Amino acid sequence: MIRKQQSLQLFLKILTPFVLLLRLMIIALMFMEKKMKKWIPILASLVLASITSIAGAGQLAAVSIINQSTGERLPVWRHQGNNYVAGKPGERYAIEVRNKTGERILSVLSVDGVNALTGSTASQAQSGYVLGAWQPVEIKGWRKNMDEVAAFYFTQLSDSYAARTGRPDNVGVIGVALFREYVVPAPVVQPEYERMAPTAPIAPAPAASGIMSKSAESRAEKADTRIGTGHGERINSAVRSTDFQRASSQADEIISIRYDSYANLVARGIIPRGRDVYPAQPNPFPGGFVPDPGHYR
Template sequence: MRDLKGIVEVELLVEEGGALTPTREYVQRDTTYVEGRSGQRYALRVRNLTGGRVEVVPSVDGLDVQSGKDASFDLRGLVIRPRDSFDFTGFRISDSEVATFRFGSIEQSYAAKIGKPRNVGVIGVAVFEELAPPPPPPPPPFSPPPFGGPPPGALGAPPAPQAFGPPAPAPAARPPTLSPSAPPPAPGFVPAPAAPKGLGTTFGERRESRITSTQFERATPKPAAVLVIRYEQREGLRALGIDVDGLSQRETASPFPAETGFAKPPPGWKG
């Protein structure tokens, strides 16, 4: 899915046969849903579609992916370079490791275990564009030196007058944002046992995912785009009226598609 401005593209990747692949999205009443299975590993891929850097603040089950705190636009995220992408593979526990995202029961979810199960089942991505630097000042107009005199600024020329006053305040330090480094291949995993109905995201096994710090100044205090994905088991999607089994074609099949004449024998029929 993409935001309306075409700033980023977001995909949910689920593990099938040991590899992460994009899962199918179901759109109903302007809401995007995906299917998950208990014990299944997943990742959130965010691709920057623009020619500038963007800062991405992802949340899972109402929790900030980087800090584990209640998700907020005020928290800092990860900077993605122009036309680049990054896979968020878990809750961050250090600059080099995450706790893997895995679907599990609501009771097993990280949010429930820290006493915050209210927003289980939803993934969000807030996107901030970067403030453009001011244009450089125009060069001073050229003025030729007087005949026989030294050029302006040459050795021996009188110093330019200086204004005195209190020193200008130093610019406020901005909190660092994070920038991804290339992650190594993910290790193997052992599937978790089946869980009760209803899905959350568990605080899974350690997985390597390296990032570094960088500086990023947001163009606006509010995000330029917010994308939302809701996830549920197949039974839950069915209960919402979502056609996860491809039944819509069968439900719309007509018993009288042509209403023309008698039955035509099939090829080779001899009666």
Template sequence: MKPMWLALAVLAGLGWAVDAHAVGRLIDVNVIDRDTGMQLPVIRFHGQYYVVGEPGHRYRVDLQNQRNTRLLGVVSVDGVNAISGDTAQWSQPGYALDAYRHFSVLGWRKSEQQVADFLFTDLGHSYAALTGRPDNVGVIGVAVFRERIAVEQEDAYRAEPQPQAIVRERLQPAPKVAQAMPEAAPMSQAMPAPSIVESQVAQAQDAPMRQRAGADAGGPLGTGHGEREDSVVRTVDFQRASDSPDEVVTIYYDTRARLVARGILPPAPVHTPQAFPGHYAPDP
């Protein structure tokens, strides 16, 4: 059986709000600043989702399977498939997550053992622009597919008359642990993510890349091709239940200043000096 993989899309919402929670129904998606270790708050504005990126900082995309069956998700960054490097489409390679499995996508996949770090950078230094595809810089997408065998089993179960007691038992949430992978496992099985703690040596080695990444902090933000690091996966088969994704999550990103200029974030409060803020003159 030929291995199968996937791609990207959008999500809904109204008004403007800041939410620290992940985005996604089947797979929760979070963007984490690896230099601060902080999850980037999600800003919801007119039905779209945004996060604020810091030029020169590395980031990762965290995927959390919320279901008790395996799911396949294609990760697209700046309109480029994060595994193959091709212009993103739904039919391309993705990451397969077992039930309730978590995986951190650290960067552009170079092999089954390594990735090149995702790095917030200016447009000119983005991987998409450097490979001649600058039109979709500033967006992260995850397209989610269910597995065919799981859908067939669900349909067969619904067709069978079931005693009410058994129905209640089957509807109880499964334990939130990764399930053992049977013989027909999904395509690029996610392995445990590396620690987010980075050594001072590694930070010093990629300092030139970080300096270049922040060279044009006033322009649009993109994702660069950073230093290589270990991130182990293996290739397996996954047969999709449908050619179209069951869910597509889209998260846009840019600098805070540009999001404020676009009206997506409110301006920072302006400090007004006070003539009499205290009572007595303290020592300097």
């Protein structure tokens, strides 16, 4: 009996540290659970905030609007499933399309419902820009010839190219229809006894001509307050022609970005009031080039 009691006491002494450790682990888990309940909403909001900074990110390509004066990408605001950017009347901009695949793709660009390459009322079946594997391209204006474009710039509705050509209904949206390239399938060798009468091959979608870059929308619903895209000065933008066979007559992906003035987007509740789209940033080298003697300030 004495030996059994001694053995039991020894066993309890050995077990005690493990019991204390188990209690500490339970307390730590309860503490972490309370902390996680507090941080989960914050982490979720951060994830959503990061998503809204991505401009038109699709599976085939990413689309961004670039301020040509500063070189910065305009911030994108997500609202009811749509992407919005705020434009300033008078500022020139470019549309960057970046191929996210290892194959060529065709991008048919529409600005205010007008094909930016041909000037026709936009449809998916029209010509566009061909991007090589992983290639980014900046489209800076309405294509005038193989060497020049008329610059895109934000402007009042009445001055937009679409309105001036009698097509104001779709002002305030930029769209990119993306197409994969048709690839001839590899031949399949069949055993002699499985061969059947030949069938007519499925015809691919009609060929589309393309362009390969060498450099690589009181409230805002009032029509007279919306902004559109103007037909600006001519700038150099050399391209060359290339052939492209679409894998399908329907776009594999369409990316749309709507735009309007900052005030209109705030009035519509798309941008929260008090948020500065263009926050001031300190510049360590604020000077420019050497001014004339009488013009220094």
